[in-house]
Structure formats: structure tokens, C-alpha cells
Amino acid sequence: NSNSDEPIEEFINVMSVGMKNVWRGFGDSEWPEIIRGNLKEMNPIDNTKLLAGKEMFIFHGNKDKSISWKDSEKYFTKIKNEGLVKIVRFEKLKNFGHSGSVVCEGVKRALQIIRG
Numbered sequence: 001n002s003n004s005d006e007p008i009e010e011f012i013n014v015m016s017v018g019m020k021n022v023w024r025g026f027g028d029s030e031w032p033e034i035i036r037g038n039l040k041e042m043n044p045i046d047n048t049k050l051l052a053g054k055e056m057f058i059f060h061g062n063k064d065k066s067i068s069w070k071d072s073e074k075y076f077t078k079i080k081n082e083g084l085v086k087i088v089r090f091e092k093l094k095n096f097g098h099s100g101s102v103v104c105e106g107v108k109r110a111l112q113i114i115r116g
Contacts, residue, residue, distance in 0.1 A: 045075060052084040055064035057113065061096030089113070 029034060033039045041047070056079065060072040069092050077089035096102040 026030040045078065047095060048079055048082055049084060053086050055087040056085055056089070057106070057110040058088070058090045059093055059102070059109065060090075061098060061102040062092045062094055063096060064102070066098035 001073075030039065034043060037043060037046075058072050058076050060069040062069055070086075073090060073092070076088060079085050079088050090104075093102055093105055096105060
């Protein structure tokens with residue numbers, strides 16, 4: 001980890017306290033294990049084969065202070081290099097952070113692409 005990365009314990013705390021109602025199906029004891037990579041069957045980075053033949057649009061706000069956009073870019077690169085996904089796009093959304101507005105903007109842009 002570089003000095004600019006969020007400490008893992010801080011991230012685990014945020015996920016287990018602040019997001020426990022968002023990520024249904026994962027208990028307080030499971031989040032730390034998933035984040036540390038100990039439950040590989042539940043980690044998206046270890047299960048990219050499940051995306052074979054799918055189309056994906058990954059978007060991330062460049063001002064997100066909760067989760068680095070670089071993590072999404074790494075995931076995009078892994079998926080693209082594997083060549084299993086039919087179409088994959090990554091877009092770093094300028095001047096967006098980690099809020100509902102980034103989701104709205106991302107969906108809007110995805111729909112523009114889908115509609116042509």
C-alpha cells in the first residue's frame with residue numbers, strides 16, 4: 001500500500017459499521033474476511049470468470065475519498081486483459097465523489113452508450 005491508500009482497518013470499520021445495511025447477506029464477521037481476501041469465493045477480483053460474455057460499464061468518481069478510483073481501474077484492467085467479458089468500459093467521472101450523484105451520473109452515461 002502507498003501512503004495515500006486508506007488503511008485497511010479504517011476501511012473495514014467503515015464497511016462493517018456504515019454499510020452493513022447496504023451489503024445485505026454479509027455479516028459483521030464476514031466483511032473483514034472478504035476485505036482481507038480470506039473469502040475468495042466472495043471477492044469480485046477473484047471471480048471474474050463469472051463475467052464471461054457479459055457487457056460491463058464501470059464508473060468511479062475521481063474525487064471519491066471512500067474508495068480509490070484506482071481500485072476500479074485495476075479491476076477494469078484485469079477484466080479487459082482476461083478477455084472473457086464481451087464489452088467492458090471504465091470511466092473516471094470528473095468532479096464526482098462517493099455519493100448518490102455519481103451513481104445517477106454513471107447510470108445516465110451508461111444509458112447514453114446503450115441507446116447509441
